Amino acid sequence: MSTFTKIRLRIRRQAAKDAPVTWETFEIPFREKLNVISALMEIRKDPRTVDGKPTKPPAWEAACLEEVCGSCTMNVNGMIRQACTALIEDVGQPNGDVFEVTLEPMTKFPLVRDLIVDRSKMFENLKKIKGWVPIDGSYDLGMAPPQDDQIRQMRYALSRCMTCGCCQEACPQVNDKSEFVGPAAVAQALLFNLHPIGKTMENERLEYLSSEEGITGCGNAQNCVKVCPKGVPLTQAIAQINRDTTMYRLKKWVGLV
Ligand code: SF4
Ligand code: SF4
Ligand code: FES
Structure with a gap:
């Protein structure tokens, strides 16, 4: 009792x-x-x-x-x-x-x-990272290419994000003085970069994430991953996007993209 x-x-x-x-x-x-x-x-x-x-x-x-x-x-x-x-x-x-x-x-x-806030910024951020798979028309695209099982598992974990904003709230780098887009959008960029068709827009996402609003804003405090109710592998995604943007900038510098 x-x-x-x-x-x-x-x-x-x-x-x-x-x-x-x-x-x-x-x-x-x-x-x-x-x-x-x-x-x-x-x-x-x-x-x-x-x-x-x-x-x-x-x-x-x-x-x-x-x-x-x-x-x-x-x-x-x-x-x-x-x-x-x-x-x-x-x-x-x-x-x-x-x-x-x-x-x-x-x-x-x-x-x-009172307890209501306007979370539109979360959705605006998804537009900035082009968080979608581009499909031109509604014709039969045929079978999707096979996917590596590890990538599929990672994509599933990333796709569990419900845009709640907990990670944004916990991140010390998301504040009035910083332009940082925040951990959720970074993770969603990886989700779509890992998609066989979404990948066609990878460079556009990496270009944005190389900007002032992008990955360099993360101070690696790792608060985000601790508060995510959906267990989205945020720090893993941040580390991967960090490597991908470095590679992208290098390729851009030597004129490969
Ligand atoms: S806390 Fe998790 S579920 Fe919520 S927005 Fe961030 S990544 Fe998505
Ligand atoms: S690792 Fe830290 S600084 Fe980077 S997004 Fe997560 S909470 Fe923010
Ligand atoms: S009402 Fe939907 S998460 Fe609480």
Whole structure:
């Protein structure tokens, strides 16, 4: 039998990007296996702070509720993660019979409201690295060329990225003063460079990743790989793209590309 009776949620509130920041605390009864999104839903039923003051319901985003879409990503007790799979008994800080949870939005993206941020930059970055396979028309292309099994396995691991932004949030090199595109886009460039048809655009991707926004921005702190919920081999991808851009620049210098 659990000895916990309450969940206390401290939530960073901000009505818009430039609005003043306030903090509000809410309490709800403890229930086992409740995740952070379910706790927020409980608060929404009758949004009152711990002092009984009525307030606006906190705003957050969620869609799949099974760690697939990445839209509920936020800082939970200082750790970046998906709120939908964050069970209170796992992430809460025990204090007597209360589990305490502090919720804050991601900091590397423009704030929309409360816990919602605008992650469009992640998708803009995918455009910059040309994260697609070029197919001209819808005619029968025939059988795809056979692929090395190790490459196939690597591509599968890279393809698990859900563009959640956790790696971006954890990376010290992604900040207002740096142009670095971030680890997720670097890994996706490798995913498409390893594709037999995607490879036709490899030089364009490597040209972009040789720019100021590219691979040289990575300081190799390796925070990214530690927080990725999908186990994307980010540091392996960064090391590979580092080698590939060096080779590309060398070939370009001697006039081979
Ligand atoms: S690489 Fe991992 S942490 Fe980064 S956006 Fe993709 S799934 Fe999220
Ligand atoms: S290795 Fe470090 S600096 Fe490079 S992308 Fe990952 S967190 Fe950022
Ligand atoms: S709601 Fe989709 S990952 Fe949490």
